[in-house]
Amino acid sequence: MEEQAEIKERLQRAPFETALHHAGYGWFQWLLLGSCGAVYAVCALSTTTLSFVLPAAECDFMLSSSDKGRLTATPLIGMCVGSYFWGNLADARGRKKAIVGALLLDACAAFLSSIVQSFPAFLACRFFSGFGIIGATGLIFPYFGDFLSLRHRDVMLCRLEVFWTIGTILLPGIAWLIIQDPRFNLTALDAEFQYKSWRVFVAACGLPSLLVVLLLAPFPESPRYLLHANKPEQALHVLQRIFRVNTKLEEKDFPVESMMCAGEGAGEEEEVVSADTNGNETKAPLTWSARWHAFWLRKKLLVTPPYIGLLVLCCFVDFGLMFSYYTLMMWFPDLFERFSQFSSLYPGVSAGVCEVSANVSRTEIDGRPECPQVIDDKVYIHTLVVALSCLPTALWVGLTINMLGKKLMLVCVRSATAMAVTVMSGRVGAIVGNVVFGALVDQHCVVPIYMFGSLLISSGMLCIILPKSTRPERPQ
Numbered sequence: 018m019e020e021q022a023e024i025k026e027r028l029q030r031a032p033f034e035t036a037l038h039h040a041g042y043g044w045f046q047w048l049l050l051g052s053c054g055a056v057y058a059v060c061a062l063s064t065t066t067l068s069f070v071l072p073a074a075e076c077d078f079m080l081s082s083s084d085k086g087r088l089t090a091t092p093l094i095g096m097c098v099g100s101y102f103w104g105n106l107a108d109a110r111g112r113k114k115a116i117v118g119a120l121l122l123d124a125c126a127a128f129l130s131s132i133v134q135s136f137p138a139f140l141a142c143r144f145f146s147g148f149g150i151i152g153a154t155g156l157i158f159p160y161f162g163d164f165l166s167l168r169h170r171d172v173m174l175c176r177l178e179v180f181w182t183i184g185t186i187l188l189p190g191i192a193w194l195i196i197q198d199p200r201f202n203l204t205a206l207d208a209e210f211q212y213k214s215w216r217v218f219v220a221a222c223g224l225p226s227l228l229v230v231l232l233l234a235p236f237p238e239s240p241r242y243l244l245h246a247n248k249p250e251q252a253l254h255v256l257q258r259i260f261r262v263n264t265k266l267e268e269k270d271f272p273v274e275s276m277m278c279a280g281e282g283a284g285e286e287e288e289v290v291s292a293d294t295n296g297n298e299t300k301a302p303l304t305w306s307a308r309w310h311a312f313w314l315r316k317k318l319l320v321t322p323p324y325i326g327l328l329v330l331c332c333f334v335d336f337g338l339m340f341s342y343y344t345l346m347m348w349f350p351d352l353f354e355r356f357s358q359f360s361s362l363y364p365g366v367s368a369g370v371c372e373v374s375a376n377v378s379r380t381e382i383d384g385r386p387e388c389p390q391v392i393d394d395k396v397y398i399h400t401l402v403v404a405l406s407c408l409p410t411a412l413w414v415g416l417t418i419n420m421l422g423k424k425l426m427l428v429c430v431r432s433a434t435a436m437a438v439t440v441m442s443g444r445v446g447a448i449v450g451n452v453v454f455g456a457l458v459d460q461h462c463v464v465p466i467y468m469f470g471s472l473l474i475s476s477g478m479l480c481i482i483l484p485k486s487t488r489p490e491r492p493q
Contacts, residue, residue, distance in 0.1 A: 033244055036273040038166040040256045041263030046164060050173060052232040053161040054180035056116065059225045060154040061184025062191075063123055063146060066222040067092065068347045068400070069192040072354040072392055073215035078136040082374075086455015089347045090448045091140045092147030096154075097444050103152030111238045111246075112160040119152025120226040127223020131216040150226075155440070163239040164259065179412060185346070185404040192218055192350075193397040244276060252276065330479060331439045336446035337476035341469040344450035348458075350392075350400050357393035371462035 031039070071085045080088070099119075107115035123146050130142030158174060165173050195201050201214035243252035253276065257268035264270075352370060359366075359373040368376070454465045 031273045031276055033241060033276050034167060036253075036256055036276050037164075037240070038168070039272050040166075040259040042166060042169050043263035045259045045262040046169070046173065049161060049164055049236055050176060052229070052236060053157050054177055054183075055225075055232050056120070056153055056157050056229045057177055057180040058184035058187065059120070059229050060150055060157070061181040062188055062222055062225060063127070063150045064092070064154070065185055065188055065346060066127075066146075066219060067143065068350045069188070069196065070215060070219065071348070071351040072396065073192075073196050073213075073218070077211060077213065077215075078139070080136075082455045082459050084136070084455070085348075085351065086452045088140065088143070089344075089451040089455070092143045092150075093343075093444050093448045093451070095144040095147030095149075096151035097441060097448075099148035099151045100155055100440070100444075102148075103156060106152075107156055107242075112156050112163070112242055113233065113236070113238045116153045116156050116160060117230050117233060119149045119156070120230050122149030123153070124223045124226035125149075127226070128220050131220035131223075132212075134211065146223075153226075160239055163241040179408070182404065182407045185407065186401065188222075189350075189397045189400040189404065191221060193394070195221055196392060197394070197397075249276065328439070330482070332442035334476045334479050335439050335443035337472035338446070339443035340446035340450035341473045341476075343447040344454050344465075345469065346403075347451060348454060349403055350396050353396040353399045354392055357395060371466065374458050374462050375460065 067089050071080070071088065074080065075085075078084070103115050103119055106118070126142050126146035126149055130139055130146065133139050133142060158177065161177055162170055162174055195218040196214045198214060201217040203212045203217070204210060237255045237258065238251070240252040240255040243249075243255065253273070254268075256273065257271045260266065260271045261268050352374075355373050356370075359368060359376060363376070450465075450469075453468070457465050
């Protein structure tokens, strides 16, 4: 009896992770995985939409290769600006609200970009599309992770990653159904206002952003956010709701009556947050000076050994991977279309990507046909094959993450700034990669090709020396 009383007392003052563990794991997390996965697939769809716009809109906007590089880099610039905005909005208003707002902005930008007729206006719209979609892309993982206990978090987050590949697989199918269908050319060729099939495709890629908002509507705000926002009653109610869905028991049977969260600094006492029937709160909010002091302590820790070395290493790895991977993903349809044009001009002649790019650009200078009316079907097939090739690896990581462990950066620091710096390095790499490839692909194609290969190899090799993270003990 004494032992049961001690357990009951401990559960009355349980840390958040322990309370989340007792909320259970089951239908709620799987349903949320489906909804968050749909959001992440939409993020992939929106992020890679321009890959099929490059060959399809080339004639309407008279795009050079340099113009295409600027076009693919513009949404990335919007992402760099938007990530800071959405992060602050999520801290102030909640993660779910920020995700919904980001999706709505992306949808509006997609619809507007399908209408505008000038290239500068199209660039501006795609900037805001990137500005919006990065909010959902960056927040969907922490939002989903806040509903997962330590035991299941790694595996479920890896399963969420699979949906990005699903989004890239769906993209060529949607493009093929819309861009190739003459029924979607809604205006005459000589009309002043043009709304061709590729514009319908751009608008169609914005529609899923609206639909997934409906999928998120039934789910609550992050309980971890609610707890840190001094809303303990709401946080406890969310955990009770998870408990009811997973166990089919009543909310009153939830064994935790209050939660406590540890202080950020070492040696600080635990703060108890009570969610009693009277709504009394025992957690005292931090003062402005205390928050500012804690902020600078975390920033200072990042630039001290050994963390500064790990930070630089991770920034280089992410820069190299995004410089190569994202650029190639955005340019694959355009490159496949160049191969198609080359095959029609020089039947039976085999050539590499650099020779094809040089000859296709030269035919434009010589006055040969440069605007194909229809993109070759092989472009969509080859792009689909590339997307499908990523699926086995994504599935394999989800199945083996617990056996192999995960390598994350600065796992002992608990500072979101480190991750923000790393992700920003990747986006800068993607921007530079697209601009460089667009500027050099026609006349100096071998330069970006060797750059991509070198960065991919070096980034992959450097991942080997990243430290392994330690798994916290399972809460009791």
